[in-house]
Amino acid sequence: MEHFKDDFVYKIRSAIREAYQRRDExxxxxxxxxxxxxxxxxxxxxxxxxxxxxxxxxxxxxxxxDPSVLNTTxxxxxxxxxxxxxxxxxxxxxxxxxxxxxxxxxTGEELENAKRDMQKYSDYRTYLSFDMEQIVDGDExxxxxxxxxxxxxxxxxxxxPLYVALLASFAQAYGIHLxxxxxRNPSIRLVxxxxxxxxxxAEKVASCxxxxxxxxxxxxxxxxxxxxxxxxxxxxxxxxxxxxxKKNISIQEFEKCEFDNLLTEE
Numbered sequence: 001m002e003h004f005k006d007d008f009v010y011k012i013r014s015a016i017r018e019a020y021q022r023r024d025e026x027x028x029x030x031x032x033x034x035x036x037x038x039x040x041x042x043x044x045x046x047x048x049x050x051x052x053x054x055x056x057x058x059x060x061x062x063x064x065x066d067p068s069v070l071n072t073t074x075x076x077x078x079x080x081x082x083x084x085x086x087x088x089x090x091x092x093x094x095x096x097x098x099x100x101x102x103x104x105x106x107t108g109e110e111l112e113n114a115k116r117d118m119q120k121y122s123d124y125r126t127y128l129s130f131d132m133e134q135i136v137d138g139d140e141x142x143x144x145x146x147x148x149x150x151x152x153x154x155x156x157x158x159x160x161p162l163y164v165a166l167l168a169s170f171a172q173a174y175g176i177h178l179x180x181x182x183x184r185n186p187s188i189r190l191v192x193x194x195x196x197x198x199x200x201x202a203e204k205v206a207s208c209x210x211x212x213x214x215x216x217x218x219x220x221x222x223x224x225x226x227x228x229x230x231x232x233x234x235x236x237x238x239x240x241x242x243x244x245x246k247k248n249i250s251i252q253e254f255e256k257c258e259f260d261n262l263l264t265e266e
Contacts, residue, residue: 005093006082008122013058015124019044026168029176033214034207040164043131043145054096055127057089096121132161159199163208167191171215191217195224202230209234232256 027041046055062084086093100121102114120126131145174189191212197205209231212219223231232238233256240252 005097009058009063009085009093012122012124012127013063016058016128019124019128022172026172029171029215030164030168033211037137038160039135039137040161041133041135042165042168043133045129045131047127047129049129051121051126052129054092054121057085057092057096058127060085060088062088132165134161159197160204163196164211167211167215167217170217176216189217190220192220194222195227196221197230198223198227200230202233205230206234 023042023044030040033039046052100114100117102111106114133145170189170191174187176189197208200208209219221231221235228238228240236256238254238256240254242250242252
């Protein structure tokens with residue numbers, strides 16, 4: 001059981017620390033990107049709910065072991081770290097373990113509940129709260145949480161954090177802005193968005209497309225006819241599809257320069 005406890009604690013701890021590292025990577029990635037006049041950042045903190053009481057048990061400083069300070073009696077010193085943690089959190093750990101360890105002779109329902117609790121408490125996200133903040137640059141810099149942001153911004157502005165999060169996730173998956181030492185092989189960096197930015201006006205669509213360009217993506221974006229005007233001046237190429245009789249599809253291709261010429265002629 002002791003080995004299980006140690007393994008459980010260190011796995012959750014490692015996953016939480018990795019989540020913080022990914023948050024920092026994403027925030028560095030989007031820190032220089034303006035979304036209109038605003039910026040966004042991801043926030044991860046200790047769960048503010050009941051399950052947050054277990055967080056210190058996983059992240060306590062007594063679990064930080066610096067190999068450089070360990071001497072030949074390393075096993076004894078490792079035991080000291082374990083004892084310090086056990087003295088602090090032994091009862092809390094036993095409380096947590098009892099939640100997802102079924103009792104002897106458990107019924108089918110109890111086994112199912114224990115399985116469900118095991119899935120919950122073996123997931124590091126149970127112990128964290130996730131949020132996104134909007135940083136408004138004005139006379140005074142304001143920071144607004146996601147829930148307030150969504151209530152405050154109706155329509156297109158409410159879509160902003162969605163696309164920032166989506167594009168930042170794509171950027172991380174493609175390894176964009178990583179150090180050359182860890183950068184992956186070249187990729188097409190393709191992003192396909194179906195009827196994206198549907199509630200945004202032309203100005204906000206332009207900001208989104210600037211964000212896509214600044215992150216180094218190649219994007220394919222579909223839009224309905226009534227929204228296409230919002231894209232024409234911001235994309236390199238437009239394909240107009242028509243299927244008037246539901247039998248034959250026609251496709252017309254336009255380069256951005258052609259739209260510029262049409263505007264000049266008008």
